[in-house]
Amino acid sequence: MKILVCISKAPDTTTKIAFTDNNTKFAADGVQWIINPYDEWYALVRAIELKEKDPSTIIHLVTVGEADAEPVIRKALALGGDEAIRVNAGSGDSYYIASQIAAIAGQGAYDLIFTGKETIDYNGSSIGGMVSELLNLPYVSLAIKFELNGASAAITREIEGGEEVCEVGLPVVVSCQKGMAEARIPNMRGIMAARTKPLKVVEPAAVDSLTSIVSFELPPAKAGVKLVPADNPAELVRLLHEEAKAF
């Protein structure tokens, strides 16, 4: 069994979002970078669990980013995984990133390709779908449970108002979310081991982005909360019903 886990760096969830250069760039100064939570807690940890069950499993991590992505990929290696590949590329859109991952995946004969369901910065939720199309593989998105049955997998995925279980032969691309695995933190042995695990750097494939970011903007500030005294819920109901017309 050979698994490729896609890892992205993302700003820590408590980051205050701001922009520079006339609102065309994310203000990255002083930002604490983490492994994108969906990639880490669900995709990577589920892959590690599969390896714990079957130690012959090989896990490769792939990230698309410049050298500043290496601390994050090392942290991912500290959790688990056998080796990492960094595609040495700057920014690009989802199509660009997915094309880089597909180029790596296409050379590796992977049985499983795991991604997080989305990154918490650009919220594209596109990489898994794009990689699967580039490789002409089946795609199961928003997975909340994953079990291997030999050469196929039973996957539970979210649908509107519930969930469904499906069977799919390998190889398959899966986007992972809450439920796949329980978050864990790296231990000291893992952190030490990560230092010597191979981290291969490869140059990007020549691909053009299909979209580009023109500018960013912050949402308009809220007008401020209207407080209603605790002993007068009738007033709140009146405001919601008549002023806000919320029900």
Next chain:
Amino acid sequence: MSVLIFIDQSEGHIKKASLEVLSYGADIAEKSGIAAEGIILGNVSEDIAALGKYGVKKIYHVDNAALNHFDAQVFTNAIAEVVQRSGAKVIVFSNNVDGKSVAPRLSVKLKAGLVSGAVALPDTSNGFIVKKTVFSGKAFANIALNTDIKIIALNPNSFSVNTGGEGSAEVVKTDVKVEEAKVKVTSVNKVKGEVPLSEADIVVSGGRGLKGPENWGMIEELATLLGAATACSRPVADTHWRPHHEHVGQTGLAIAPNLYIAIGISGAIQHLAGVNRSKIIVVINKDPEAPFFKAADYGIVGDAFEVVPRLIEEIKKVKGVA
């Protein structure tokens, strides 16, 4: 030249999110002076022609039972075939569960730029620029689509359904090549009788301030009264007071209802990221310093166990429910 709108269905019923994208796509078509067309895959039990009232003139219906179950790969190929035949230049999806799965595949297949999570009509004054949410709702980005064919996946609850329209659409029965899905659905488990959280207009949500799962009765009663879905904060889901699918926030579900009522939730930045696109936010919390009040439209500083039962009584009066 046309705008092609993907009309998503489940078990033969048109999803609410589809009415939003129909209205949105028809608006784009009208502003660009081209035709608005729809596509439906699978058997449908509703009146398809009646969808014309949302502004769509023609609907391609691939009435094939092999398409009753969504599959990203099969749907991508079917849609691509209709795109080619219809000459569509803009393709619109809802950024819902199915849209998130099929739109990226179609983007690759057609080499068409994709904006997912769109919240507004495209700005075509200088190119084709679509606004979308980024940083989990904490900001927006304006994205230029630089390809001949453009794909937009519209966030649910971010465009009003056009309710004033009239007319009926021409339904064109269409055959496309449908291959066998590699993903086989073996069971479907829908929560019956409840409003799906992602489609709910009103959401009532509880946090740690409710002290324990045994206290959710009043949350459910309030939700039932308002026709609302119930949700919860992350600690509540993590301690299994409530099921995981109710968790809203940065690492849970991101929602955008018309009304979000947060009870006993302090409003950590990660929680806000999942709910800050709600049109109106009401916060009930006994801590006046709770950060959630800064993001709220209306609030009551008070004990939920006293406020909520009285709130229920007052809503019953307004609704005329005994």
